[in-house]
Amino acid sequence: MTLRPRALAACAAFATLLASGALLAPSAAAEPVAGAAPKTAAAAASSAAAGSYTPAAPVWGSCSDDGLKEAKAQCAKVTVPLDYAHPGGTKIKIAVSRVLHTAKKYQGVMLVNPGGPGGSGLGLVTLGQYVPDGAGDGYDWIGFDPRGVGDSEPAVSCDPEFAGYDRPRYVPASPALSEAWFAKTNAYTDACAKKNGPILDHLTTVDSAKDMESIRKALGQKKINYYGFSYGTYLGQVYGTLYPTRLRRVVFDGTVDPRKIWYDANLDQDQPFDVNIDIWFGWIAEHDSTYHLGTTEKAVRSLFYRTEEKLYRDPVKGEGGDLGGSEWVDAFLYAGYYQSTWTDLAATFSGFVRKGDVKALEAAYLDASGYDPDNPKADNGYAVYLGVQCTDTKDWPQRWSTWERDSWRIFRTAPYETWANTWFNEPCRHWPAQQQKELKIDGSKVKSLLMVNETLDAATPYAGSLEVRKRFPKARLIAEPGGTTHAGSLYGNACVDDRIAAYLATGDLPKRRSGKRADVSCKPLPRPEPEASGTKTAKAKQAARAAARAGSPELSALRRAALPR
Structure with missing residues (x-):
């Protein structure tokens, strides 16, 4: 899953529900205006002769997405090499979007990435409006769909039906169940090989970091600012390793541990x-008067797993197909990511068990899985997720016995997601593209970085932030002890969001403390309180939350990327 990203748990923006390097003077004179072309053709030729690639400036126009139109965003595409080792060869196109700065004091461009890998970032250009005190208004916010994703060309897809209904039991209690999953994942990777061309060999995080550098050049900027969520923090680490002097101000939310790329990272999530x-x-047990699912954690847990088993034996009919135990597990995945989903998902749990509400269960499953029978590229996020993770490193075990041993070991104490996560990533055993040597992350030359992490974040465990803080000596870390939300900055926690705003406004960072620890601690947002079911207020809030999720680039990206599972 790694990073099934909720891609961004940040767009605090889109809903009220929801979300570098060297410091330099934030004046307009400090950096060329965004969109300016390279100074001269001779300079571009000289740069190419030196072995680098300089793209043409983007030609900005209107966006096709209604939300981006409403935000007055502009869209374009930047042409980059498929293979940077051969910059004169085949080209691909990276879709980009921007919302221009509105403040007098220009701070440069802010590239944003929602995570995944596989999440679309075009919608994140609206993120600036959610930074407190107008601190985001001085930046040109730049969203982009990484190579292979969304509106970039070509977009990778293998089999849009892969996440369809009534899939095999996740826990392979018999050889037949393992064989059923092998048949399914092998068919998927075979389809990937057949339907996609050479781009499968060029989807690594290093490739995307080089695309970010091309975007910087295309925008005519000496430096960029960067805001990365979840997997986007690893993309930022790679960019900072390759181009440390090109970073100005950087925010990481939900930081990936660079020691665990990627097999161990997925094991660490279970x-x-x-x-x-x-x-x-x-929490559900504490609110038994609302949900009536049990008065203790043990009772609710037992009911959850009994229902899963019942659905494996006797799936229910949804509008699109049968919902079995695997669909049940996936339907509640977001409860492990974001506590903002707890009330809706508890209502779904209660509604199905007590009233047989299949419609809400099916909606939750479709929301979490990203499956859309009407979208011929519904698996785009998942295909790119695999395309990146499976080729970023040579450390994926090839023997199934290794996966099996590790998964059964963890499953004994962590039954919820372990085998679901295993099968989500198992295609990396036989992914049809060349694995690359993993890049060693070195942040010693990055002059400025602010990180945020809740200490019980499951998708990007807190230890990763401590490791990155060690590798980036100028970094500062804001911890939220006891918080379970993944990548949730700019979501209304003033202790966190005000510090991000101060940093983006002035470059000021908290004082760095000695030792292996956070530099600042903030209380996480309080846990939600359910409304009495059936009331007008409850129904209105449920509708608002559903609309927010539907419009949130972060959550939609999560669905498409099937984020860290």
Whole structure:
């Protein structure tokens, strides 16, 4: 899953529900105006002769997405090499979007990435309006769909039906179940090889970091600012390793551990997701007067797993197909990611168990899985997720016995997501593209970085932020002890968001403390309180939350990327 990103748990923006390097003077004179072309053709030729690639300036026009139109965003495409080792060869196009600065004091461009890998970032150009005190208004916010994603060309897709209904049981209690999953994942990777060309060999994070550098050049900027969520923090680490002097101000939210790329990163998620789902079960028990699912965490947990087993034996009919135990597990995945989803998902749990509400269960499953029978590229996020993770490193075990041993070991104490996560990533055993040597992350030359992480974040465990803080000596870390939300900045926590605003406004960072610890601690947002079901207020809030999720680039990206599972 790695990073099934909720891609961004940040767009605090889109809903009220929801979300570098060297410091330099934030004046308009400090950096060329965004969109300016390279100074001269001779300079461009000289640069190419030196082995670098300089794209043409983007030609900005209107966006096709209604939300981007409403935000007065502009869209364009930047042409880049498929293979940077051969800049004169085949070209691909990276879709970009921008919302121009409105403040007099220009701060340069702010590139944003929602995570995934595989999440679309075009919608994140609206993120600036959610930074407190207008601190985002001095930036040109630049969204982009990484190579292979969304509106970039070509967009990768293999089999849009892969996440369809009534899939095999996740836990392979018999050889037949393992074989069923092998048949499914092998068919998927075979389709990937057949339907996609050479781009599969060029989807690594290093490739995308080089695309970011091309975007910087195309915009005529000496430096960029960067805001990355989840997997986007690893993309920022790679960019900072390759181009440290090109970073100005940087924010990481939900930081990836660079020691765990990517097999170990996915194993490390399983136990924390189990912890978080149990915390949710306990919260439901505290509100038994609303949900009537049990008065103890143990009782709610038992009911959850009994229902899963019942659905494996006897799936229910949804509008699009049968919903079995695997669909049940996926339907509640977001409860382990974001506590803002707890009330809706508890209502879905209660509605199905007590009233047989299949419609809400199906909606939750479709929301989490990203499956859309009407979208011929519904698997785009998942295909790119695999395309990046499977080729970023040579460390994926090839023997199934290794996966099996590790998964059964973890499953004994973490049954919720372990096997679902295993099968989500198993295609990397036989992914049809060349694995690359992993880049060693070195942030020693990055002059400025602000990180945020809740300490019970399951998708990007807190240890990753401590490791990155060590590798980036100028970094500062804001921790939220006890918080279970993944990448949730700019979501209304003033202690966090005000510090981000101060940093983006002035470059000021908290004082760095000695030792392996956070520099600042903030209380996480309080857990939600459910409304009595059936009331007008509850129904209105549920509708608002559903609309927010539907419009949030972060959540939609998560769905498409099937984020860290």
